[in-house]
Amino acid sequence: MQQEVIIVGGGMVGLSLALMLAKTNIAVKLLEAISYPNYDDANLAPYHSSFDARNSALSRRSVQIYQELGIWDSLQQYATPILEVNITEEGSFGKARLIAAQEKVESFGQVIENAWLGRVLLSEVKKNPLIELIDGVQVTSLKQDEHLAYLEASKANKHLQFKSKLVIAADGRDSFCRKALGVGASVHDYDQVAIVTTVQTSKPHSHVGFERFSPLGPLALLPLPGEYRRSVVWPVPKGTEGEWLGDENDQHFLDALQKTYGDRAGKFEKTGRRFSFPLSQVLSEKQAIGRVVLMGNAAHTIHPVAGQGFNLCMRDAYVLTRYLKQQVIKNADLGEVAVLKEYEKSRLKDQQRVIKFCDSVVRGFSNQNPILKFVRNTGLMCFENIPGIKPLVANYAMGLKA
Ligand SMILES: Cc1cc2nc3c(=O)[nH]c(=O)nc-3n(C[C@H](O)[C@H](O)[C@H](O)COP(=O)(O)OP(=O)(O)OC[C@H]3O[C@@H](n4cnc5c(N)ncnc54)[C@H](O)[C@@H]3O)c2cc1C
Structure with missing residues (x-):
């Protein structure tokens, strides 16, 4: 039987990850707090809180991933x-x-x-038969046991419950899911x-x-x-x-x-x-917690100085999808704790390099001391x-x- 993954958060990372998983033949339920605008008949892309006035520099690797997903042409x-x-x-x-x-x-x-990126991602998600998108739904509780992760949510005063073998929390810098699991984060x-x-x-x-x-x-x-x-x-x-x-x-x-x-x-x-x-820089102390994986800004929010934050998230999402694909091939549990831990471990080197680089550039160039200025210009x-x-x-x- 096909297993379903729940993603909490339909920002740029949640939507991109949903498309990666669906491409691997994994069914996805995507829960997003804000109601998306109806883009269908609008000529211009109106801003939405998840795809705002910002522009993103997509690295070559991110472009390659969108090419693999078949949406780069759009x-x-x-x-x-x-x-x-x-x-x-x-x-x-x-x-x-x-x-x-x-x-x-x-x-x-x-x-x-971002407004255009969001609009294209959303339209691809909406037409994908493996993705069920539920927007306007606020996740209010996340718990787990040995077998499953359980979510409670509210949508227009209705109380909803979901469960899954794997929950991926892409719910942003102030991640509700991270807090619900009692996972700390270093904040600068x-x-x-x-x-x-x-x-x-x-x-x-x-x-x-x-x-x-x-x-x-x-x-x-x-x-x-x-x-x-x-x-x-x-x-x-x-x-x-x-x-x-x-x-x-x-x-x-x-x-x-x-x-x-x-x-x-x-x-x-x-x-x-x-x-x-x-x-601010917000780094979660853990990214794989039992049957839950933190993704995107929920896992690491970094300074935009080198335009690396989203690109790093795309590489995380791509690698997690590869691990899950292996589980599908083996017909094994998608939320297998050891596999999710292995994913977390495999991403640390790339993450730490990018996080350290961006942070050092900000700190290194913010001091106007003439000697430091000379050193950095050299x-x-x-x-x-x-x-x-x-x-x-x-x-x-x-x-x-x-
Ligand atoms: C000024 C600026 C410029 C940047 N430029 C670049 C760049 O050029 N290149 C680059 O690679 N990166 C850049 N970044 C970083 C990039 O914007 C982030 O990495 C990216 O937006 C993270 O997306 P996300 O989906 O993880 O989080 P978010 O965009 O915060 O999405 C989280 C989603 O979760 C939803 N949510 C939250 N709580 C709940 C809940 N309880 N229930 C249901 N849904 C919930 C929210 O509504 C939201 O839609 C920049 C960042 C900034 C600040």
Whole structure:
């Protein structure tokens, strides 16, 4: 008999994982707290709390996974490739350039608006006969014994109960499921919020992404579909976001970008509405707990400085699917504790490398001490000039080396 897995949380990770499992012939029940909008007859993708105003830089590995799922063709029209990355620090000499052609890859990855990614994922999930999507349902209890995991939930005042051999909790940074299981998490507040928006510049982006370390915080400018549109992610000190949000601050924001980037992107002509996201690192103490696996931000939430968070989650989801596929082939229990533990162990190296890298970049570049500034700019110059480093870093960033 076909076994069914329950996923709690239909954000970008929960939906992607559901498609991976269904491709492996595993049935999925997906429970999402928020009611999804009806996208069917809308021309534009309205924002939804799970697929908001952010843009995601998808690594080559994530793109490959969507290709394997057969949905990259639907996503590609909303994505734009990154052919070059420039890393610099405002007011300093150091600079590094990564060029896809020199690394003999077609691109380092693709940038896509979360609103479109969510819309495509949702429509694929809805038409997949192996996935039952229940939205507007809030999971309120999670317990387990030796044989099964049990969930209680509420949907429009109705009380619902579910059980399964395996529950995957992709319910975000503040994961209810993690707390319900009594699993702790280490939390580091960066005291920053990311200001996120889309801008238009007078120079075409030419598929170049910029990472510019400014005294306020590391500012990422990434190409978007449309020659002159670029995505902005600018982490600024918590409490200062009021200065940048709101239509009345449009020009002030554009001026700040201009000052930080100089002429590199041409004139910053227009800005979209700005949104803010508090930034913290939240690392769960465990990811496989009996018959429950924590996935996505519920397992590890990291700083967006290098655009690695979702890509790391995609690799986790892919590897878990591979383990579960073996269980299907053996006709064995999908929630077998030893197998889930084995999955957890297999992911630690990749996770720790990415988590450490992102955290060190944030901490390393936030100190304005002149000696430290000199040291990191010398580091950037070494990165630029020492042969052999670039291919290694590029492979890690593309998610091709774990
Ligand atoms: C500013 C910013 C920029 C980023 N840019 C990038 C990037 O360029 N590249 C990249 O790889 N990563 C990036 N990331 C990271 C990426 O956004 C996250 O890794 C990703 O959103 C995690 O998705 P998730 O599905 O795990 O969590 P979420 O998006 O938080 O989804 C969790 C879902 O669970 C649901 N839920 C919660 N509780 C319950 C409950 N009790 N019952 C039922 N459902 C529930 C919620 O409604 C939600 O839909 C960025 C992050 C930030 C903050």
